[in-house]
Amino acid sequence: MKPFEDGSAANDEFQSVSPGTHRGELVRDLLRQRVRIPSAPSDGLKRPPLTARIQEALGAGSVLYLEAPCGYGKSHALLSALHESERSPEMIKWISFSTQDNEPARLMTLLGIALNPQPSHDTPTLAHATASHSEALSLLLAQDYWQRPDRNAVMVLDNLTSVSHPVVIELLEQLIAELPKGLSLALVSRKPLPFETHKSELEGRFTRLGAEVLELSRQETFEFYSAALASSQLTTVAIDHLYSLTEGWITPLALYQRELAVLAESRLPIQETVSVERFLRDSVLSRLTPPQQRALRVMAEMDIVSDDLYGCLVDSSCDTSFRPSIAAEAGIPMRPLPGRGRWFRLNPLFHEWLRSSALDGALDRALAASRWFCQHHQLPEALRYALLSENAEEAVRIASEGSEALLIGQDTASLLRLRRSLPPGLLERSVRLRLVYSWVHAIGGQFTQARALLEGLPDDERESLSGRINALKAFILRGEGYVDEALEVADQALAAEVLSTQGQLVTQMVRSSALCAAGRFADARDANRAAARLAREAGDSGSELLAVYTHARIELGKGALKHAEQLLRTGLDTAMNETSRSTRVGESRLQLNLVLVLWHQGREAEADRLLVTCGRHAEQARDLGLLLAMALRVLICRTQGRLEDAFVWIGRAERTMHAWQVDESVFVPVLEALKASCWLASGNVDSAAHALARLQPYRETGCVPELIPMMPGLLDLLQVRIELARGDDIKAADTLRRIRLKDGGAIPFAVEMHLRLLESLLAYRERGVAAAQKLLAQAVYLAAQEHFISPFAELRIEMSELMEKAYPHLPEGEFTRSVGQLFGLSVAKVNAAPLAEPISEREQGVLELIARGLSNQEIADQLHISLHTVKTHARRINAKLEVKSRTQAIVRARELGLL
Known part of the structure; x- marks a missing residue:
């Protein structure tokens, strides 16, 4: 390896351009032009929280690492933060790497230019003092100039993705380890750093900001498209869909914003616009080989994918070594699922775009995925992919052999899809399937359909199944809001001689919910303890989640928000630590109730972020909890004064419930109540009264909805x-x-x-x-x-x-x-004690007229009382306020908040 000497850049292809120039001099001049901060972004969304976080991470001697796939605005966010900081441009050294810089001598030349305290002069040669790049770097960093913390300088190394040379990587690691106090370092890359950083992290001087921080929040997305919303180019529904699809991926959102100006009348979905497709193809896929691109498209056929699952799907045309975990580390927009080990999911926009062109053999791969999930005892996922493979026999086999396991898995959506694929007459002939589908419809709020299936059971089966039937009837009654009736039937179910552990468990949960609705919190807690014990004995983790959910609902009813939050977070952490699981109703219910707690406490930003995730889960599982998710979205919009958006969400909820064929008794009271509340907030009292009047029949029945007790x-x-x-x-x-x-x-x-x-x-x-x-x-x-x-x-x-x-x-x-x-109040607090004797209502009226500057006679005329009475009131006001004049009375009254 050639040692670092005289500042020359290696592979100096420019030497022939000017034969009279000293060796390396021309390249040094060219490289010097690259060590400068780019100009400030001329436009873009201001993001104060992100800017503050970046500035805080760039403290003296600290390292900031911005790591995210392409298009997340890493450099843009860093530039904005630096230009808004108090640093002078001379104290910011910005180096953008290219593939040519992946060479030690060239890197050292760039660092030598950046770390020269006197930019107008060349750094003295280091050849006489050192024989290695490492020693040369140490000398550069050891200069007295950089040892003073008040230098407050920043060096940015952008586009580190192109770095792969082992010596260059060692020099970067050394740079972090020996970083002087007067300098902070910002690194920008699509990939994880190729060396360890835990020592710097433990020392408190290394901060990593990833895609989860850089992406736009839902609120920022709405702000980003505010002009399009104001001009009616986009509706709130469209923007909400854009956020759900992109998850705040900045570059596609910005490109789509530009496309809107051109498309205007005939706008396309974001994944079909030319500029967004070009970005996904040229910036995300172009760096991959054709076998890697095919491997990525195979991964996109799955909702979620692991290295092991991918291994049973690939064919000879795929790069078998390009596993999901490798793809994630290579800067592909995909993320690991929390608590799922090596399971990953693609960004929804990228996922949709990859799936837009089907690959050959897709049905065979779906069947292979179904069998893989069967082998791993994940029956809900197995059923889902059996249906996607269009293999009805396989789907019926899974449902017949594992119907109760599927029900415990709480995947209502897959079971409803299967019903449409069942051979004619199979459901009517199978008592077991009829009972399972009665539960499925009940879980989904389709109580009428659930009752119809129950009523069709043969008489000879009813006696032997009486306990299970009563358990289901109790569940339906509680779902419809009939508290006393549900308790009565639940007791009958528990009294049955033969009732499975699962049946006892569900019945105890029904009792707990009904008792909580009746305000009998102690009894509700006892019933829930029994349910939790049964779930643990049966090894049913999904039902354990529901038991935690029920316990949290009890605490919510009592107003113990902090305890409820602790329970919900503990339940979610427990679910997260299961290495093999599918999305379940219990998990989405925990998330939804955590959103409810956050909303009650005014933590709307946290609630908003979590609501996106749990709303998606509820929709995927066909969980009636989606109604609560949409109701919470209405409440957030209303408290923020966005009444039009609130009514839009009410409309979306109504359409969804109709599409899901949910009984009107379940969702109509909720939505009409939300309408009345929104009408009141807008000052339209008559419309609010009409909405409430439409609810009178529901109010007379005394029903207490399970979702909103x-x-x-x-x-x-x-x-x-x-x-x-x-x-x-x-x-x-x-x-x-x-x-x-x-x-x-x-x-x-x-x-x-x-x-x-x-x-x-x-x-x-x-x-x-x-x-x-x-x-x-x-x-x-x-x-x-x-x-x-x-x-x-x-x-x-x-x-x-x-x-x-x-x-x-x-x-x-x-x-x-x-x-x-x-309430927008910032009144200074008053140190004085409250009045010993309060101001009466009549005295308050006189005081307010005094504050308006009216004379005693004018006050008497306006209040239709005598002048003597006015003077008497004025004297009493002064005495109570402990003042001696009108002016003092007004000042004191304002201090006390009486005016």
Whole structure:
């Protein structure tokens, strides 16, 4: 190996250009032009959180590694952060690598130029002092100039993907290890670094930011397309679909944005536009060999793929060594599935694009995949690929041999697809399949179809199956919201002489849910403990997840958000640690209820990210929980003031439930209640009242939906809000009292919080701020224990006037500050104690007129009282406020939030 000497670049093909030039001098001049920061991005979406994170990672002597497949805006994000930092351009050294730089001497020349403290002069030759590149690098980094932390310089090594020379890799590793205090280092690549970094990470000076950080969030995607949305080029549904398909992949989104200007009237799906297809073909696939490209298309035939599964699918035309794990490390946009070992999934956009051109032998590979999953006891996946292979015999064999296992696997979608493929008459002849499909329809909210299958069972089978039938009937009754009836039938099922462990387990879960809806939390917890014990004894991890879900629902009903979150996260972590599993209803239900907890606590950004994932899972599994996912999306849109988007989501939910043939009794009350709430938020009280009136038949039955057990209480609260909006305070107060007495006072915590806020609002309207202040402070204190802020967000419009006046007197704390932020209040807190004697309602009216500058006579005329009475009120106001003049009274009243 040629030693580093006199600054010459190796393979200096430019020497013949200028024979009179000193050896390497021309190349050095050319390379010097490359060591400079590119100009700032002229446009693009501002991303303050990402910019702040990058700037924080570039501390003195620290290393930032940006690693993501092409198109994730790595260099763009870094450039934006550097240009927005306080560093001078001279303190930023940017080197973009090319394939020509994959040579030690050339790298050393670039580093020598970048690390020269005096850019206008050449660095002195190092040939006399060193015989190796490593020693030369050490000398460059050891210069006194770079030892001072206040230098605050950054060196960027961009496009490290092209680096493969062993010596170059060793020099980069040395650069990180010996990085001086006055310099920070930013590395940008599509691939993982080819050397270890754990020592630097443990020292707290190495930060890796991957695709999961660089990709746009759903909110940023909407912001990115705000102009297209405003001009009606795209709808919110289209943008939401774009985000789900791309998962925030920046370059395809940006290319599609440019295409919109051209396509306008006849826009294509993003995966079919010319520029996006060219990007996927030329930037992602072009670096692969034809056998690797075919291997990637074979992987795309699977929803998820592992190295082992891939091995049974490849043919002689594929690169057998290009396994999913190797593809992920090569910078292909695919990610490992958490907790699944070596299982991977492709980015949905890339996945769709690869699948757009079918390969020969696809049906045979689907059958091979089905048999592979059968061998690994993953029957839901086996059934799915048997159906895709169009082999009806194989699908029926799997369903017949493992029907109960499929049901436990909770893959409702595959079982429903199978029913359409069953040979005529098979379902009617098989009692076992009829019972399984009754459960399938019940899980999917198709209670009418479930009952029809049950009613068709032969009489001679009913007696022997009475326990299982009653278990299913109890499940259906609970799903329809009939709490007492469900408990009665569940007890009959448990009393049966023969009831399988699975049947006992489900029945105990039904009892737990019904008891929770009835407010009997202790009994509900006992039933759920029994269900969890049965699940563990049976080794049924899927049902264990459902038991955790039920336990969390109990805690949610009690208002214990923190405990519920702990349970849900523990359940999800447990599921994640199973190395072989498919997407199940239990897992998506855990995720959905975690979203519910996050929303209750006002953590909307976290809720938004998780909602995308669990909504997709619920849709894939044909889980009725998708209704809750869409309802949560409506709630988030409404609290953010995006009412049009909220109504769009209501429409999408309605269409989906109709397409899934879900009973109207399941989803209509939920969607009508959401409509009423949105109409109220928009000020359209009559439409809200009409929506509530349509729900009267449901309210009279007293049904408590399984998905949203607090629905009856929320409907009662909507009635109170409508009455208040119409100014009928007496009727609203009467409705509040009836709610308090309803069901023996067993009220879910969320409903209790709404009640307290509405009672404080009613007190304010009847008796003034002083009367409402104590009630409001109690509500804030109670909600602060769990940071339960969703009721305040729901009632923000109604509560705004009261909150503006009472906010200064609320209990100090983080929750109070969050409430103030929600209502846009930043009133300084008052240190003085509350008034010993509150201002009366009449005195409050006089005080407000005084603050408007009216004279005593003008106040008397306006209130139709005598001048003497006005003066008496004024004296009492001054005494209560402990002031001596009108001006002091106004100032003091403002400090106390009375004005």
